[in-house]
Amino acid sequence: MMKTMTFLRVNLFAAALLTCSPIFAQEESTFEISASADLVSRYVWRGVHTASASIQPGLTASWKGLSLTAWGSTDFTSDGKEVDLTLGYEAGGFNIAVTDYWWTTDGESTRYGNYSANHYFEGTVGYNFGESFPLTLTWNTMFGMDGDKDEEGKQRYSTYVEAAYDFAVKGVDLTAGIGVSPWTGLYHRAGTTGFALSTVSLKATKGLKITDSFTLPVFVQGILAPNQDTVFLVFGISL
Numbered sequence: 001m002m003k004t005m006t007f008l009r010v011n012l013f014a015a016a017l018l019t020c021s022p023i024f025a026q027e028e029s030t031f032e033i034s035a036s037a038d039l040v041s042r043y044v045w046r047g048v049h050t051a052s053a054s055i056q057p058g059l060t061a062s063w064k065g066l067s068l069t070a071w072g073s074t075d076f077t078s079d080g081k082e083v084d085l086t087l088g089y090e091a092g093g094f095n096i097a098v099t100d101y102w103w104t105t106d107g108e109s110t111r112y113g114n115y116s117a118n119h120y121f122e123g124t125v126g127y128n129f130g131e132s133f134p135l136t137l138t139w140n141t142m143f144g145m146d147g148d149k150d151e152e153g154k155q156r157y158s159t160y161v162e163a164a165y166d167f168a169v170k171g172v173d174l175t176a177g178i179g180v181s182p183w184t185g186l187y188h189r190a191g192t193t194g195f196a197l198s199t200v201s202l203k204a205t206k207g208l209k210i211t212d213s214f215t216l217p218v219f220v221q222g223i224l225a226p227n228q229d230t231v232f233l234v235f236g237i238s239l
Helices: none
Strands: 032-040 043-045 048-051 054-063 066-075 081-091 094-104 119-128 135-143 159-169 172-181 196-211 214-225 230-238
Touching: 048 066
Parallel strands: none
Antiparallel strands: 032 054, 032 230, 043 048, 054 066, 066 081, 081 094, 094 119, 119 135, 135 159, 159 172, 172 196, 196 214, 214 230
16 A cells, blocks of 8 residues: 655655756745656665656655645556655754645545545655764654544554665665654554564665766665565666
8 A cells, every 4th residue: 555665765855866957946045946856766765665666756846945845656567657756944954844745546536526435635844964863863754644544534643753774885876774663553464463563675866877968866875674474676777
């Protein structure tokens, strides 16, 4: 049922590895629009397998730390699709965001306008310590929608907490990450409850030289998902 995103994005409103140059910018203005797309061998989100090979486009408008992002995912083997909208703000390493998730799976008919049943809202708070100590901490909590309620109709406030550290070895950019779910929620497999170790991952990114003037970023990510009792190896290309 849900996303990757593999952990393909460290923040919910940073869904792309390659961002094109602003297509609209005025002198002495901080307003920018950027576009991106990833191709992934499978779509894994917070340790949960969501879809097979997928294309994942993104579009972001930003102004003075405020951003609005539309991100989507469509797989190649079914009618599954996802569209997310995120409003975020970033300043001095600190960021906050609110995301509206919507998706359908395996041809399931779910109207976009049926918010209480077919949408998930999530609040995000994160902090990046900067280049001298490139650690990013992120806290994500679902709220307010029927999809995140338990069998008794109580809101679960499903939460995913993540720590990611960036470094490089011999020209390869690496990100080591760990994610946990502190209480029972939608990241748990059937029969599991309470605190759960969701992901332990390592992602390697490197530019693949195609011509003297064009380099294609590719990545491979290994993901151990203890709470799902499985492991993934994901390959991706950023367009």
